[in-house]
Amino acid sequence: MKTKATYTYNKPVANHLKKCIEGGVSVKDMLASAIGKFQNCPQNMTILYKIYGSYMAEVRAEIVGSIGESLIARAKAGDFKSQEFYLRSKGGWSPSNTVNEVEHTDDPDEDSGAIDLLMAKLGKARNPDNTDE
Numbered sequence: 001m002k003t004k005a006t007y008t009y010n011k012p013v014a015n016h017l018k019k020c021i022e023g024g025v026s027v028k029d030m031l032a033s034a035i036g037k038f039q040n041c042p043q044n045m046t047i048l049y050k051i052y053g054s055y056m057a058e059v060r061a062e063i064v065g066s067i068g069e070s071l072i073a074r075a076k077a078g079d080f081k082s083q084e085f086y087l088r089s090k091g092g093w094s095p096s097n098t099v100n101e102v103e104h105t106d107d108p109d110e111d112s113g114a115i116d117l118l119m120a121k122l123g124k125a126r127n128p129d130n131t132d133e
Contacts, residue, residue: 007047013038014055021059 013034020030031048034041042048049056075082087093119126 005043007040007042007051009051009055010038010040013041014052017052017056018059021056022063027056 016034016038017030020033025033027045027048031042031045035043042051071082071086075086116126
C-alpha cells in the first residue's frame, strides 16, 4: 500500500521558484525543473499552487510593481513610448479613438445629388420649389 506524501513549504523550493519567475520561466517548466532536485517538492501543479501559490503571486507582484515604477518614472520624464504604453494600458487611450473634425464649406441644403439620383431612379421629377404638387 502506497502512503500519501505530505508536502510543506520548503525554502529551497521557494528560492528556486522565485529565480524561475524572475527569469520568465513558465510554471510548468518551474515544476519540472524542481521535481527530483529538491526534497519535499510538489509533484503536480495543484499541490504547487496550494503550497506556493500566494508566494508566487507575491513575487510576480513585486516584479510588476518594479517595472511599473520604472515605466511611470520614464513616462513622467517625457519618454514618449513609455507615455503611450501607459496611456494605452491604464488610461484607456487609443490613437484610433480620436475625433477627426472636418470643416464643410458647402451648404448641406444645397447638396441635392443623392436626392436627384433617387428621384431619377424612381422615375419622378423633383419639384424645384419643394411643394407637394
